[in-house]
Amino acid sequence: MLHINEINVYYGNIHALKDIKLQVNQGEIVTLIGANGAGKSTLLKTISGLLKPKKGGITFEGITIDGKPAQWIVKRGISQVPEGRRIFANMSVEENLELGAYLRKDKDGIKQDYQKVYDLFPRLYERRKQQSGTLSGGEQQMLAMGRALMARPKLLLLDEPSMGLAPIFVKTIFDIIKEINASGTTVMLVEQNANMALSIAHRAYVIETGRVVLSGSAEELRSSEQIKAAYLGGGHE
Structure with missing residues (x-):
């Protein structure tokens, strides 16, 4: 459905995304996990047309979307919920x-x-x-x-939906994301709460300093010692 092929994105002289390659298949929840400043939000903004890659390409349902205006991309079926809500x-x-x-x-x-x-x-x-x-x-x-x-939307991009929320709301929001997905909307999720994100996702990518360093099924990543140590609180759930 969504194919990102070795894109490179810059903020001025800062090389924010380096040869990022990933895909999202129809019907999936795919999550991106990584530390603050790793490039996760930059990637969502690039998919949405708010930023343009210097190199590489993005296709959605077989059509090239990189470099297209944001409203054109919304019309094609991609909506983003920005970090910080922006209502x-x-x-x-x-x-x-x-x-x-x-x-x-x-x-x-x-x-x-x-x-x-x-x-x-x-x-x-x-x-x-x-x-x-x-x-x-x-x-x-x-x-x-x-x-x-x-x-x-056919594809919903969610940027840090649990940020700043009380724990009771976090569970509600994640239950609703599952419901949205079950009703036929594909979801790409950027989330600091790696444990919650991996508990509802089908697949996951780990981004560090603008590169994909690991990918696999959410279950594989959840049980990886490396991921537990870095993102899931040292192996304790």
Whole structure:
């Protein structure tokens, strides 16, 4: 579905991604794990069209997408939930969701998708007229995910969905990611909480200083001593 072929991305003189090669197959949850500054968010921004690779290419469903405008990529079926949520705080929950569907013209389909989002996140329905800035962190994360789903993506990119959330919300968010995936949306997940990410993913890639250093099934990585020591708290679950 998504093929990333040896891309290199720079911020000025800083070589942020070095020959990154990976793929995401339809129906999977694929997670990227790695320390802060390893290049995970840079990779998602490059897939979304916010950054352009200097070298290498990205194809989605057989079509080249690198270098294309971000809105064109959304139209092709890729939506991103950015790190830090980035909701529109002065707008209502409903208005934020409406913005997620701004490229769509199918009014009936949009109506159905409002309902799907509210079924997934009943709390958003209760607060649909409320200003988004007044929501809790967990509710804002739900709204950011709901807004991305309003574009009806084939591939959902999630950047640090559990960041700054209370543990009870973290479990809820991960349960919902599994539900979104089970209903047919492919998911690419960047997450600091490696243990949670590996518990729901099918496959995983480990990124260190802009390179993929390890990949395999989530189960293999979860039981790897190297990964346990580096990312899972020294082998203790």
